[in-house]
Amino acid sequence: MSESFSLSSLNEAQRDAVSTLDGPVLILAGAGTGKTRTVTCRIAHMLKKGIAPQNVLAVTFTNKSAVEMRERVCAMVDKKAGKLLTVCTFHSLCVRILREGIDKLGYKKNFTIYAGSDQVGLVKQLIVRKGGKDLNLDAMQVLSMISKNKNEGLAPDYHADDLVAEIAKAYEAELRTQNAVDFDDLMVLAERLLREHEDVRAVLQDKYRYITVDEFQDTNGLQMKLLKQLVGKPFNICVVGDDDQSIYGWRGADVTNILQFEKHYPNPKVILLEVNYRSSAAVLHVANSLIKNNIGRREKELKPHHPGGEKLRIISMPGDEEEAEFIAEEIMERHRVNKKPWEDFAVLFRTNQQSRNLEAAMRAFDIPYRVVGAQSFFDKKEVRDVMAYLQMFYNPLSDVPLLRILNAPPRGIGQGSILLITEASREREMSVWEAMANEEVLAELSTKVKKSVIAFTDLVTETRHRLLDQNNRENMGDVLKEFLETIDFGGWVQRSCKTDNEKEKRAEGIHDVVDYLRDASRQGKTLSQFLDRMALQEDRNDDDIEKQKGVCLITLHASKGLEFPIVYLVGLENGILPHKRSQAEGTVDEERRLLYVGITRAQDEMTMTYCSYRSKYGERVHCESSIFIKELDFEHITEHDYEDIMGAEASEEEQESFFSSLNDMLDDDED
Numbered sequence: 001m002s003e004s005f006s007l008s009s010l011n012e013a014q015r016d017a018v019s020t021l022d023g024p025v026l027i028l029a030g031a032g033t034g035k036t037r038t039v040t041c042r043i044a045h046m047l048k049k050g051i052a053p054q055n056v057l058a059v060t061f062t063n064k065s066a067v068e069m070r071e072r073v074c075a076m077v078d079k080k081a082g083k084l085l086t087v088c089t090f091h092s093l094c095v096r097i098l099r100e101g102i103d104k105l106g107y108k109k110n111f112t113i114y115a116g117s118d119q120v121g122l123v124k125q126l127i128v129r130k131g132g133k134d135l136n137l138d139a140m141q142v143l144s145m146i147s148k149n150k151n152e153g154l155a156p157d158y159h160a161d162d163l164v165a166e167i168a169k170a171y172e173a174e175l176r177t178q179n180a181v182d183f184d185d186l187m188v189l190a191e192r193l194l195r196e197h198e199d200v201r202a203v204l205q206d207k208y209r210y211i212t213v214d215e216f217q218d219t220n221g222l223q224m225k226l227l228k229q230l231v232g233k234p235f236n237i238c239v240v241g242d243d244d245q246s247i248y249g250w251r252g253a254d255v256t257n258i259l260q261f262e263k264h265y266p267n268p269k270v271i272l273l274e275v276n277y278r279s280s281a282a283v284l285h286v287a288n289s290l291i292k293n294n295i296g297r298r299e300k301e302l303k304p305h306h307p308g309g310e311k312l313r314i315i316s317m318p319g320d321e322e323e324a325e326f327i328a329e330e331i332m333e334r335h336r337v338n339k340k341p342w343e344d345f346a347v348l349f350r351t352n353q354q355s356r357n358l359e360a361a362m363r364a365f366d367i368p369y370r371v372v373g374a375q376s377f378f379d380k381k382e383v384r385d386v387m388a389y390l391q392m393f394y395n396p397l398s399d400v401p402l403l404r405i406l407n408a409p410p411r412g413i414g415q416g417s418i419l420l421i422t423e424a425s426r427e428r429e430m431s432v433w434e435a436m437a438n439e440e441v442l443a444e445l446s447t448k449v450k451k452s453v454i455a456f457t458d459l460v461t462e463t464r465h466r467l468l469d470q471n472n473r474e475n476m477g478d479v480l481k482e483f484l485e486t487i488d489f490g491g492w493v494q495r496s497c498k499t500d501n502e503k504e505k506r507a508e509g510i511h512d513v514v515d516y517l518r519d520a521s522r523q524g525k526t527l528s529q530f531l532d533r534m535a536l537q538e539d540r541n542d543d544d545i546e547k548q549k550g551v552c553l554i555t556l557h558a559s560k561g562l563e564f565p566i567v568y569l570v571g572l573e574n575g576i577l578p579h580k581r582s583q584a585e586g587t588v589d590e591e592r593r594l595l596y597v598g599i600t601r602a603q604d605e606m607t608m609t610y611c612s613y614r615s616k617y618g619e620r621v622h623c624e625s626s627i628f629i630k631e632l633d634f635e636h637i638t639e640h641d642y643e644d645i646m647g648a649e650a651s652e653e654e655q656e657s658f659f660s661s662l663n664d665m666l667d668d669d670e671d
């Protein structure tokens with residue numbers, strides 16, 4: 001999507017949508033019909049018509065799409081105006097709203113956002129504290145129950161299981177004490193703030209007079225409620241989506257939001273787009289043949305703009321290593337012979353584990369690549385530790401980051417002392433940080449430990465002031481670097497590494513955080529703004545996918561809204577796609593939509609693969625091809641197996657050496 005947009009580059013239905021700026025608008029259309037392009041032009045059109053950019057809000061599904069949409073608008077209008085637009089995800093929007101007014105709900109404005117590992121850490125502590133340690137309670141499962149209740153607006157202790165109810169209650173109480181909120185709270189609290197405080201609502205309704213929501217099929221009930229508060233008369237709201245691409249049901253997304261949009265906003269202008277500009281006719285035929293197997297969907301006409309096209313391929317592979325090797329080798333070949341840039345290629349997969357083999361194969365062939373949607377930078381232990389230090393500097397009252405690094409690297413405050421301090425903090429209803437400064441608590445510690453605690457709190461306080469003081473001209477990245485050197489963080493991390501490769505990667509992770517912070521500081525951002533960006537993974541998405549070059553290895557979920565000339569979709573096997581839980585959970589339709597999303601990412605070429613064997617926890621497990629394959633229209637598909645496609649190219653010997661080098665690399669990676 002590199003060409004710049006303009007009104008003349010739109011078809012009639014798209015233009016109709018662009019020129020209807022007042023009142024509710026619903027654009028319901030299939031994949032690749034230019035929905036995103038249309039709303040992007042529509043926003044540019046608003047600015048050209050004299051609507052103030054400050055009055056325009058566009059909500060996108062990922063940070064990457066937000067960046068892209070703003071850039072597109074900027075290319076069409078005055079760049080300065082484009083920069084004044086609010087283009088962000090629901091979560092970023094809520095953070096903005098809450099940083100302004102969360103004090104009205106009794107929180108302090110410097111709240112910390114707990115995501116992923118912070119939440120799991122807290123729940124794990126609570127399971128132990130509430131005596132559930134021996135009951136095999138899974139922290140992730142407890143968290144997902146807590147999250148579900150919150151999203152449905154139920155009280156935290158509304159759980160069938162007493163222990164879970166107790167943990168959920170304690171979890172809420174802990175977040176409050178630590179002045180922290182989790183991702184669900186962002187939505188819940190923002191909606192409450194608007195609902196309960198008319199003044200806040202009035203200000204925001206007046207500010208955001210024109211609201212657009214892309215990928216509306218994946219909004220959940222809470223997001224809909226938030227919108228209801230945010231959109232004031234005369235309801236200038238435009239929503240865009242495709243019910244066939246609703247793939248976040250497991251996270252509470254509710255496709256009826258789009259299908260019953262009229263209920264919330266009567267008499268909307270409904271725009272149906274029918275021409276697919278993205279994919280070849282062949283790709284589109286196959287995608288359509290699949291999705292029509294879903295029942296209860298809104299029938300849509302999808303006409304290809306590009307006729308013909310190469311047939312799609314389905315290739316059976318002996319195992320997942322061969323699958324990865326084949327793809328890497330073919331990409332290499334196409335790059336060399338056909339001069340295709342690396343960025344033309346994407347490999348789509350269903351589960352995170354699938355990316356390991358693919359990554360290893362890319363490395364074996366020296367192919368530049370980027371991984372999107374799977375385990376990433378921010379999930380690395382050393383990165384999370386450094387981030388915990390920064391969170392603690394910002395809000396020392398939040399226990400989770402503080403406890404994470406209190407003795408990492410070891411500084412003479414052992415497990416026993418930590419337990420004692422934590423208990424003492426609980427008895428006195430104060431945070432761990434406050435307990436560490438409390439004379440009575442300190443008196444309970446041995447002289448040696450007490451000294452370590454004081455040295456630690458002194459150092460933290462000093463660094464904290466340097467980071468938070470607006471008058472301090474030091475770059476925050478330099479302050480962090482100096483602090484990490486003082487505590488020999490790098491040295492400690494290095495000592496825990498087994499191989500040189502690991503040492504290098506870990507050191508890189510630490511440098512990266514320092515560099516990110518340095519950049520943010522240079523751009524005049526505060527620590528709070530930096531942490532919000534990180535928590536919302538804004539940097540993760542746009543940096544990874546936009547700035548880094550190479551073949552894109554991406555989960556099907558993360559691929560929504562994107563397009564690539566040449567796509568490989570791996571692991572078309574029962575248990576993977578459809579995912580093994582989907583049968584029992586009655587979500588096979590959602591899996592089908594996921595595959596539909598995958599196929600409709602392809603512009604020109606599409607290859608799907610499945611394996612007879614896949615390695616799982618060190619064992620080779622037999623796999624069978626996906627039930628979805630039988631549903632595809634084979635008129636536009638050719639079938640192959642590994643031998644016929646590889647021909648006699650690779651001798652057994654060569655293959656063996658390839659696999660052994662592949663295995664070496666995977667071993668290297670083991671943490």
Ligand code: ATP
Nearest residue numbers: 001009010011031032033034035036037277278561
């Ligand atoms: P998805 O459902 O995957 O989100 P979408 O409906 O948002 O897709 P876009 O991503 O906006 O579709 O557009 C798909 C492709 O079609 C893009 O490359 C876009 O530039 C192109 N396109 C859209 N409309 C037109 C048009 N009128 N003329 C030419 N190309 C178009």
Ligand code: MG
Nearest residue numbers: 035036037561
């Ligand atoms: Mg789109």
